[in-house]
Amino acid sequence: MERVLRDAGALSTGAIVSESHRGASLSIGLSAVIIAATIDEPRVLTLRLGREPIEALPSGPLEIEHRTLEAGLRAWVERQTGQKLGYVEQLYTFGDRDRVETGETQPGRALTVAYLALVREARPGGAADAVWQNWYRFFPWEDWRSGRPAALEPIEEGLSRWSAQASTEAGRRLRKERVGLALSASWNDELVLERYELLYEAGLIDERRRDLGCPASGGGPTFGVSMAADHRRILATAIGRLRGKIKYRPVVFELMPPAFTLLQLQRTVEALSGVRLHKQNFRRLVEQQGLVEETGGISAATGGRPARFVRFRREVLLERPAPGLRLRAGRRLLSP
Amino acid sequence: MERVLRDAGALSTGAIVSESHRGASLSIGLSAVIIAATIDEPRVLTLRLGREPIEALPSGPLEIEHRTLEAGLRAWVERQTGQKLGYVEQLYTFGDRDRVETGETQPGRALTVAYLALVREARPGGAADAVWQNWYRFFPWEDWRSGRPAALEPIEEGLSRWSAQASTEAGRRLRKERVGLALSASWNDELVLERYELLYEAGLIDERRRDLGCPASGGGPTFGVSMAADHRRILATAIGRLRGKIKYRPVVFELMPPAFTLLQLQRTVEALSGVRLHKQNFRRLVEQQGLVEETGGISAATGGRPARFVRFRREVLLERPAPGLRLRAGRRLLSP
């Protein structure tokens, strides 16, 4: 403990990257998926790394100074992007040996503890090359707000080809089943990771080819912009989790400004979940649940009739057990 | 305790317990919460360690041989308990420096990746001192099946005393708020971890006193049977997660035998969630959702009229997006 206090000031000197007696290296990384939302787009904060820039999530190794994993994460993010984090939750710990190229000569393992953070302002991160990106750049097939994404056509083709390629009959059936579930007629917005994994396994994702050591190009199209290491997989995990969570926890408000209109709130939810919602029903839900209260202000009419400004009613947290926007995308609105 | 755990893993050769260049030790542990359910009780598989036995979850250090974290976990569990695992899901990664006593001379960190596993048979684990325990031994206040648990009386007292002890007014309000939420009139069965954390912070849990280096006894009563290290916290996390999950995923069936009656299913769900359910409505739900199908068999009437045997209908996984038992405990039944 004294040790801790003494070291607290030192920067970056105490990374825990250690050698086991068998000569394999082990490092523990902390990665952050930092989400914000502008008017109409969900954003994720990325760093541009390298000469031919590849995008990465803010991350860094766990250090001895860090009292908790979360504290370590906050420190790294601030150091790299200048962003202060508010809402933070642990996402998942990735540790497969095969999926991450350590870039080392020795066999090694990289354990990554990934976190999801929600922030309010989307002002470009202070330091380095931190930039806010529309997350659909990485997952173009996840945005159904203006109808079925065009990318899904070739993706389905690729996936069904992949299904057919399984060596056994059982394998083919299993693959078809997985594809059917992930891309079923009734679009399930939360299956982001499942879909990513399918595309990855089917070789429709750049990272897959990279991990296999394949030539940069070859073997049909790939989809979405790629990211460093397994960061796109982490991002997929985060999006899926967030899409699920807004339905039973009032986390969207972590992304909203202090005062906002109901339409702004709806647009944000739509941006995150990737589907359009029925306006009147959305308002009914939000108001019935007592999620917001009027601020008294009135919006500087952007289009038509001016709207009331509202703010999040923190008290709901004490009242209802699971206050959220259990949105169920209007059926009509999904395929217009 | 830590000593014991280390020893348990010493059989292996490739444990990744490494020394950083700063002299702090880092180990990555894998822990498993293995759940089963007998007729009326939810069970968790524990190991009895040490001379005056203290119970621990099956765990062991991550080794180089392990291709994935999950594979490592399965290996450890089999080695220690003889249990083969079926359904496994990652729970959470614990890494706070303060909460775990390493028992070492050097400052160190123990990272624990915890998993939740569901198994069918509850036959006593093969090796060593593996035993199935009713999980309510560790959380007596979580079982509302026969009315409000008696332990809640003194617990509420202890917590409100703790609330009042906060140094600032704001602190007191915050504590009261947390207590109110976790123990609110409308019991939320999923807040297992929140309640455990409260009791821990309030010093109503043995582990807390141990972590503070307090004498074994002193300062009022503590609740529930304690466990090694932070295993009880991990178990709390697992129970909360499982209670949540059965509501939107058909995971209960991982705990059921191949054929069972609807009442058996209901009893199992009740055992897990700790609340009683309305029988007719439960059956309506299960059948409407198409979660089960008849096997044709008929139960050897335990009490009254014999019941049909049913089995899980795997096809639902392909049909409905979130098939589960969105149970909402009968209001009447909660406080009879």
Add this chain to the structure above:
DNA sequence: CCCTAAATGCTCAAAGTGAGCATATTACCA
């Protein structure tokens, strides 16, 4: 004044829920 774009109000039918009443079957017991 007419038109467009939102914000708001309200309706309505269908589906989903919470509580119970009523019957059907068995085992067991006097």
Add this chain to the structure above:
DNA sequence: TGGTAATATGCTCACTTTGAGCATTTAGGG
């Protein structure tokens, strides 16, 4: 053999919650 206890199953009924739309209201711009 009839009565009783303990379940299993069917069915009702009053509400709530949803999904979809229609109708009105309020501003700004020709």
